[in-house]
Structures are given as C-alpha cells and as structure tokens.
Amino acid sequence: xxxxxxxxxxxxxxxxxxxxxxxxxxxxxxxxxxxxxxxxxxxxxxxxxxxxxxxxxxxxxxxxxxxxxxxxxxxxxxxxxxxxxxxxxxxxxx
Amino acid sequence: xxxxxxxxxxxxxxxxxxxxxxxxxxxxxxxxxxxxxxxxxxxxxxxxxxxxxxxxxxxxxxxxxxxxxxxxxxxxxxxxxxxxxxxxxxxxxxxxxxxxxxxxxxxxxxxxxxxxxxxxxxxxxxxxxxxxxxxxxxxxxxxxxxxxxxxxxxxxxxxxxxxxxxxxxxxxxxxxxxxxxxxxxxxxxxxxxxxxxxxxxxxxxxxxxxxxxxxxxxxxxxxxxxxxxxxxxxxxxxxxxxxxxxxxxxxxxxx
Numbered sequence: 434x435x436x437x438x439x440x441x442x443x444x445x446x447x448x449x450x451x452x453x454x455x456x457x458x459x460x461x462x463x464x465x466x467x468x469x470x471x472x473x474x475x476x477x478x479x480x481x482x483x484x485x486x487x488x489x490x491x492x493x494x495x496x497x498x499x500x501x502x503x504x505x506x507x508x509x510x511x512x513x514x515x516x517x518x519x520x521x522x523x524x525x526x527x
Numbered sequence: 528x529x530x531x532x533x534x535x536x537x538x539x540x541x542x543x544x545x546x547x548x549x550x551x552x553x554x555x556x557x558x559x560x561x562x563x564x565x566x567x568x569x570x571x572x573x574x575x576x577x578x579x580x581x582x583x584x585x586x587x588x589x590x591x592x593x594x595x596x597x598x599x600x601x602x603x604x605x606x607x608x609x610x611x612x613x614x615x616x617x618x619x620x621x622x623x624x625x626x627x628x629x630x631x632x633x634x635x636x637x638x639x640x641x642x643x644x645x646x647x648x649x650x651x652x653x654x655x656x657x658x659x660x661x662x663x664x665x666x667x668x669x670x671x672x673x674x675x676x677x678x679x680x681x682x683x684x685x686x687x688x689x690x691x692x693x694x695x696x697x698x699x700x701x702x703x704x705x706x707x708x709x710x711x712x713x714x715x716x717x718x719x720x721x722x723x724x725x726x727x728x729x730x731x732x733x734x735x736x737x738x739x740x741x742x743x744x745x746x747x748x749x750x751x752x753x754x755x756x757x758x759x760x761x762x763x764x765x766x767x768x769x770x771x772x773x774x775x776x777x778x779x780x781x782x
Contacts, residue, residue, distance in 0.1 A: 438563075460563060460565060462676060466676070469569070470565040474565060474569075477572055
C-alpha cells in the first residue's frame with residue numbers, strides 16, 4: 434500500500450522531570466504533521482508537556498526468534514540482583 | 528469612549544457565538560467519517576474547541592440580554608432568522624478539502640479578530656478572547672498546514688482545493704462588513720472595525736495560498752446576510768433541525 438502515510442512512534446513526556454514514554458503510533462505524511470496528530474490523538478486529556486515522534490522504520494529492534502540467546506541466559510543469574518547484601522537498619526528504605 | 532448599548536453588545540456576542548456554534552456543529556458532522564483516523568480525531572477536537580468557545584460567547588450574550596436565559600437556550604431554542612453567523616460557516620461540508628479550506632478561511636479571520644479582542648474595553652470579552660486565542664492559534668496552524676499539503680499535493684488534491692477556494696472565497700467578504708452594531712462596538716472600544724482586519728487577513732491568505740500553489744480569485748463578489756440575520760442560506764435550517772431536534776421534541780429535556 435504505497436498510498437498509506439508512513440507510521441510514526443509517539444513518545445510523550447507526562448510532566449517535567451519525567452522521561453518521554455512510548456504511548457503508541459499513528460500515520461502522518463511528515464514529522465510536522467506527526468507531531469500535530471500526536472497532539473490531537475494522545476494529549477487531548479492533558480497528558481503531556483512534550484512530544485517526540487520518530488518514523489517507525491528508523492527503530493532497530495530485536496527479533497522475537499532471538500529471545501533464547503538474548504534474554505534467557507540472564508534468567509538463571511540471580512546473583513546479578515543486589516539482594517545478597519545486609520543493609521543496616523539505619524539506612525532505611527533504599 | 529461611549530457606554531455600550533446592551534442591545535448592540537448582545538448582537539455582537541451572538542455574531543461571535545453563532546459563528547463558533549454553527550462551524551463547530553458543521554465540523555462535528557465529520558466525526559466517524561473523516562478520511563483517516565488521525566484527521567477524524569483532530570476535527571472532533573476542533574469542533575469541541577469551537578463549541579466550548581460558543582458556551583463562553585453565548586453565555587455572556589445571555590447575561591447581557593438579561594432575560595434569565597442560558598447559552599443552551601440561545602443555541603437550541605432560536606430559529607434560523609435569529610442566528611447571526613456569517614454564511615461561510617453554515618455552508619455544507621462538501622468534500623474533506625472543502626471543509627479544510629473553509630476551516631482555514633475562518634481560522635485565519637478568527638486568529639486576527641481574537642488578537643484584537645484581547646485589547647477590548649470589556650473585561651469579559653478580553654478574557655474569552657484570551658482563552659480562545661490559544662485554541663485558534665493551533666487551529667490555524669493545522670488548517671493552514673493541511674491546505675498547503677493538499678494544495679501542493681497531487682493533481683487531484685490540487686484541483687479539489689482550487690475548486691473549494693473558488694467556491695468559498697465569495698463568502699469571505701462578509702467577515703469584514705459592518706453596520707450600526709459594529710459602529711457601536713467601535714465607539715465603545717469593545718471590538719475593532721471589521722474592515723480594519725482585512726489587510727492582515729489578505730496577507731495571511733496570500734502567503735498560505737502561494738505555498739499551496741493555489742490562486743486566490745480576483746472576483747470581489749460578496750455573499751452576505753448571515754451576520755445581519757437578513758438572509759441565511761437554505762442550509763442553516765437543515766443544520767438547526769438536526770442540532771436542535773432533541774430540545775424541540777422533548778422541551779427542557781436534561782440528562
């Protein structure tokens with residue numbers, strides 16, 4: 434479908450100090466319209482103070498088929514979680 | 528500065544509120560029908576902004592009228608001959624391009640008018656203008672961008688946008704006409720002389736149409752009768768029938 438506008442991924446910063454978070458995607462002919470569309474689709478209930486858009490094709494992603502070698506090895510390495518230290522009581526919640 | 532006569536102020540507020548009400552209703556007719564989902568949501572947002580502005584204008588109009596009415600009474604219980612919107616906003620939507628062209632031609636005027644009204648001698652007018660101005664700045668950015676995109680687009684989108692401009696442009700002149708209501712508003716420094724907005728408007732339209740590779744018609748013919756209430760088009764009655772039927776069929780109905 435060459436008549437379709439390209440797909441864009443939308444990231445919104447909910448408030449100052451927070452990170453931009455991926456909220457969804459939409460179609461638009463160019464970056465400027467993608468930002469306008471994102472404003473209308475994703476911030477109409479006062480969700481954001483900043484918008485990023487990036488064309489979906491520019492995102493490099495892991496392949497679902499590679500999840501064995503990529504992610505499974507870390508499942509058995511519980512020692513990588515820093516849960517084996519005794520925290521003195523006076524430190525409180527970390 | 529003359530003290531404004533309430534009857535003239537009421538008429539001025541109806542003109543402002545009826546423009547946004549009728550255009551808001553027209554734009555809402557696209558809900559669920561726009562060519563792409565993103566435009567559908569954007570148009571619905573615009574419609575809601577316009578109807579929100581209507582609540583402010585007609586709410587103040589009802590206060591000035593002093594008959595204990597509300598914005599809803601004015602919106603839903605007046606008939607065609609009581610409406611004071613310009614003819615431009617009551618015209619049918621046509622195709623998507625015509626809707627967007629009408630939106631730009633209105634937004635361009637509204638953005639200039641609201642900037643001037645922020646200097647009004649009337650505090651409520653000033654406050655409404657300030658609030659509406661932010662919404663309209665976005666509307667005009669969006670509609671101008673889409674006019675350029677479609678005008679300078681494919682052969683088909685270009686010819687549809689040129690046809691829309693040719694059809695709608697004779698309805699633009701009414702925005703700049705004036706009568707005794709305007710004279711009263713100018714004397715009370717509540718609103719500017721409508722004609723004084725024309726140069727800025729023409730410059731903005733010329734700039735956007737040049738980017739859109741569209742030709743602004745030279746013909747200066749002006750369709751009028753809406754803002755004075757003398758003669759609306761046949762289309763307004765049909766619009767009101769749809770917009771008002773619930774209050775007409777079930778008077779006083781609330782939910």
